[in-house]
Amino acid sequence: MKTHLLTTTNTFKLLLLLAVLFFQLPVSGQQTNENALLWKIEGNGLKSASYLFGTVHMICEENFVMPKKVLSAMEQTEQSYLEINMAAPDFAQQTQKYMKTDKPLSGELSKADYAYVDSLVKAKLNYKLSDLGDIKPAIVMAFLMQKSFTCKVLSFEEEIIKVSKAAGKGIDGLSTMEEQFSFLDKIFEAKDMGTYLRTYTDTEMQKITKVIMEAYLKEDLQTIDNLMSDFSSTNPEGYRQLLPVRNQLWVTRMPAIMQTKSTFFGVGCGHLLGKEGLVNLLRQKGYTVSPVN
Secondary structure, eight states: OOOOGGGGHHHHHHHHHHHHHHOOOOOOTTTOOOOOOOOEEEOOOSSSEEEEEOOSOOOEEGOOOOHHHHHHHHHHEEEEEEETTOTTHHHHHHHHHHHHOOOOOGGGHHHHHHHHHHHHHHHSSOOOOGGGGGGGGGHHHHHHHHOOOOOOOOHHHHHHHHHHHHHOOEEESOOOHHHHHHHHHHOGGGGHHHHHHHHHHHHHHHHHHHHHHHHHHOOOHHHHHHHHHHHTOOOHHHHHHHHHIHHHHHHHHHHHHHHHHHHEEEGGGGTSSSSSSSSHHHHTTTTTTEOOO
């Protein structure tokens, strides 16, 4: 298995970005005046405020900046939580463990799709698809997607980990690695690979990513929603697993975490808004959740 094609950290970030590009809808089609990436969580018995920050999992270095208000929020809180604990000592081993499948692509793809994916793997990675052996479809997609980036990429998660460690603060995750990969397994199925890769060429991916990044830097979640809305219809169950199901899981865990220590939460921006977004779900639990502008 050629796991050295990507670092384990980059593999996971690419998987999450694939999810953003294909399924995540930040606003679920509804208009909102609350276009903010950082939210303050107060009330409902909390001794001190916690914060919720919406990230993009990969961004070109020239576009990367950690907003001062985000750094201020991190200073005011006692610990940080990401979607998963990417700072865990066994993160690399755990990622590699869940990259494997017992269903090789040779038995999952049609002959036409296998030949097409094989041609892309040969052209972009200098391997045959058969060389990738027991790697999951989503990982193969991540390998190929990496080649559509023409810039050095950074992530907000890495910066959050860096700042937290420098301040001697704890870092943890809202989901386990097993949970996170189980959601991704339900979203990326082998039968969809041919369609995705024919539709989302390097040029198309670069165009979509550019629009997303420009909107993100403006904190314009509505634009991202408008762009993403077409994708949800391609896999309704995948979308449900990726966003609403995970949001409901996390919102059941966040109260106990915040009650123990004031917390800075960093999750993909697609999880914030909409009826089933974290902001609304936290408000339904009695918290005051306010945009920080």
